[in-house]
Amino acid sequence: MNTAEILKKVRQIEIRTGQLVSETFAGQYQSVFKGRGMEFAEVREYVPGDDIRSIDWNVTARFAKPYIKRYVEERELTLMILCDMSASQFFGSGPKAKNEAAAELSAMFAFSALKNNDKTGLLVFTDATELYIPPRKGKNHILRIIREVLAYAPRRKATSIAGTLDAANRLMKRKGIIILISDFIAAGYEKALNRTALRHDLIPVYISDRLEKALPVLPALINADALENEDRSFLADLSSPEFSAKYAQARRRESAAMEKAFKAAGLEWISVDTAGSIYDPVVKFFKARRKKIKL
Numbered sequence: 001m002n003t004a005e006i007l008k009k010v011r012q013i014e015i016r017t018g019q020l021v022s023e024t025f026a027g028q029y030q031s032v033f034k035g036r037g038m039e040f041a042e043v044r045e046y047v048p049g050d051d052i053r054s055i056d057w058n059v060t061a062r063f064a065k066p067y068i069k070r071y072v073e074e075r076e077l078t079l080m081i082l083c084d085m086s087a088s089q090f091f092g093s094g095p096k097a098k099n100e101a102a103a104e105l106s107a108m109f110a111f112s113a114l115k116n117n118d119k120t121g122l123l124v125f126t127d128a129t130e131l132y133i134p135p136r137k138g139k140n141h142i143l144r145i146i147r148e149v150l151a152y153a154p155r156r157k158a159t160s161i162a163g164t165l166d167a168a169n170r171l172m173k174r175k176g177i178i179i180l181i182s183d184f185i186a187a188g189y190e191k192a193l194n195r196t197a198l199r200h201d202l203i204p205v206y207i208s209d210r211l212e213k214a215l216p217v218l219p220a221l222i223n224a225d226a227l228e229n230e231d232r233s234f235l236a237d238l239s240s241p242e243f244s245a246k247y248a249q250a251r252r253r254e255s256a257a258m259e260k261a262f263k264a265a266g267l268e269w270i271s272v273d274t275a276g277s278i279y280d281p282v283v284k285f286f287k288a289r290r291k292k293i294k295l
Helices: 003-032 057-063 098-115 139-151 161-171 190-199 241-264 280-294
Strands: 037-045 067-074 078-084 119-125 129-136 177-182 201-208 221-226 229-237 270-273
Touching (some): 003 098, 003 139, 003 280, 057 067, 078 129, 098 119, 119 161, 129 161, 270 280
Parallel strands (some): 177 201, 201 270
Antiparallel strands (some): 037 067, 221 229
16 A cells, blocks of 8 residues: 555544444443552541541541541553564455454554543564554554554564563553454464463454455465465365365364463453454453443
């Protein structure tokens, strides 16, 4: 995409997600992502109906009448978006590639954070940290994040989710929200998930393309390069139902291993198919989490 096309696409995403955030996501975001805790606000005179457990006995003794300590929720959080930009993220069998879906998802979370006065940062990764935008507030800052996710040209092809999570943990000194957007075509990230989940509210967002899950049966024999490793290639006999079945089985195993890792870390995750709605799975996630909080 050239600059004009990128700006047009960013504007389209802004309009589409902005309306959804105003109508749906901003309030749900606040209800499911809590602040860091309670912060001291003031000492004031006790009035009937106040919780007697809040009485400040030192001040009460000094002034010979009851005073209470008042606390408020320390609401402001940092939202960090970790966005996979390895080679497989640029695949798309339909009208939308995975990186385009990632841009829309990033916009939804970032605008929701902005509406709730939270900062948003971005970490673009492959098998290394390619770009880091420190957390800030402001509409122009969010538009830059969308633009980078949409148009970033990565220098490398492979993926290291573990390395990226460790980098995020070094950068984020206080507890925050981490949105990990990837197709999870990687290995060895299980321990990093566990480490990160202990420190932050980690939400994996799994983006997939239907063609990656099941190949079509076609009268074709192709020599395919592995997306994230130029030195590897394989012969794909699309005319063979047996080949297609083995391929689909292998992908199901990968998906099952990913979900097992999420569950082992105690994580709730969002699954997005580029052929379907980008927004519905996020709404479903928010509703499920709100329901769990109320129980």
